[in-house]
Amino acid sequence: MALNLLSGILAMAQIKLDNLYKNSTILDHCRFPRNSSPISKIDFSGNAINPFCGDEVHFDLSLNDHLCIEEIRFEGEGCAITLASGSMISDHIKGMSIEEVSVFTEKFRLDMQTNSRKSFQNESDIFVLYDVMAFPVRIKCVLLACSALENLH
Helix, strand or coil: CHHHHHHHHHHHHHHHHHHHHCCHHHHHHHHCCCCCCCCCCCCEEEEEECCCCCCEEEEEEEECCCCEEEEEEEEEECCHHHHHHHHHHHHHHCCCEHHHHHHHHHHHHHHHHHCCCCCCCCCCHHHHHHHHHHCHHHHHHHHHHHHHHHCCC
16 A cells, blocks of 8 residues: 555656656757857856766857846757756846856855745746756755856865
8 A cells, every 4th residue: 555655756757857857848958059159258157066976167258348147158968958957047147247257156046955946936037947856856956056056176
């Protein structure tokens, strides 16, 4: 009886995970990552690698005269969630200062780690990434882009 209950719970979790991977916004950003073209000048770069699965994320940023992101390039290799997250976040931070990017990554990381949806209510496509909180093992996939931005040099 207990085995049947456990099997049912696992099957429901798999269906939810499958639905996450079928989300049209995640699929669109995964298949057609935004900001993937080379940029004219690079003021900052940041990388992050997940040593457990091998996913990689890289950002190049170019700032304007007001020290805000004018151009951004995102590159990544890995699962659909890692790629979609990097693409969505690259769109979201365009126009921000480096300080604003730091505040964003801190708030977004805190939201994801505390199962909170309070910081970015329906703001841009990144709101979809909150659905990943239902799968704690996948949160690291979403946050890899934040790690790359925290490693800007």
